[in-house]
Amino acid sequence: MLDADGVELDVHCTRDGAIVVHHDPAIPGVGPISQLSLAEARQVRIRNGEQLPVLAEILELVGNREVWVEVKGLPPVYDQELLEVLAKGPAPERYAVHSFDHRIVHRLGEAQPHLKRGILLSAYLQDPVGAMRSVGATALWQEWQQVDEELVMQVHDSGGIVIAWTVNDLGDLDRMVRLGVDGLCGNYPDRIRVAIAPGLNQVSRA
DSSP states (O other): OTTOSEEEEEEEEOTTSOEEEOSSSEETTTEEGGGSOHHHHTTOBOTTSOBOOBHHHHHHHHTTSEEEEEESOOOGGGHHHHHHHHHTSSOGGGEEEEESOHHHHHHHHHHOTTSEEEEEESSOOSOHHHHHHHTTOOEEEEEGGGOOHHHHHHHHHTTOEEEEESOOSHHHHHHHHHHTOSEEEESOHHHHHHHOOTTOEEEEEO
């Protein structure tokens, strides 16, 4: 993980409720993950030749680091499956969830109020703090091009944090640091380490 403080994972749910780690909703040549059983999903080989991983395996691999789980899709009937996987990991107090689907964030928070939550945005909302509060989120994951000083101040004044994603160039990383974001998510943790100030979190995308 190149000395990253944590990792951001994308997860999907199989048709029988297993939580698997994969960026896209469908696997090329196989089909949508939501239509596969766990047994079928485990037959899939990812690009490095390994099995398609389940979330529990990745949590064990990451160990005591911070983990932000981006929930790409999750039928309500399987909310508890995800929560149980997080509860059984090696560092459940360091796990959080976020999603573009804010309804999922709200549901998971209703089921487990102490769960750390965030919302993902790729647009600049008129009231981002209101969107966070409506689902009990304390973190705003904002696409880095949409981050400015006013946004950071609004979120900080509400007691929340801003994590800029996905930032890969040193110049852009430096700009985000100067704007006062609380975390940086990118594909190159070594570059983030060069740019960050003390106390700023860096999150590696998996």
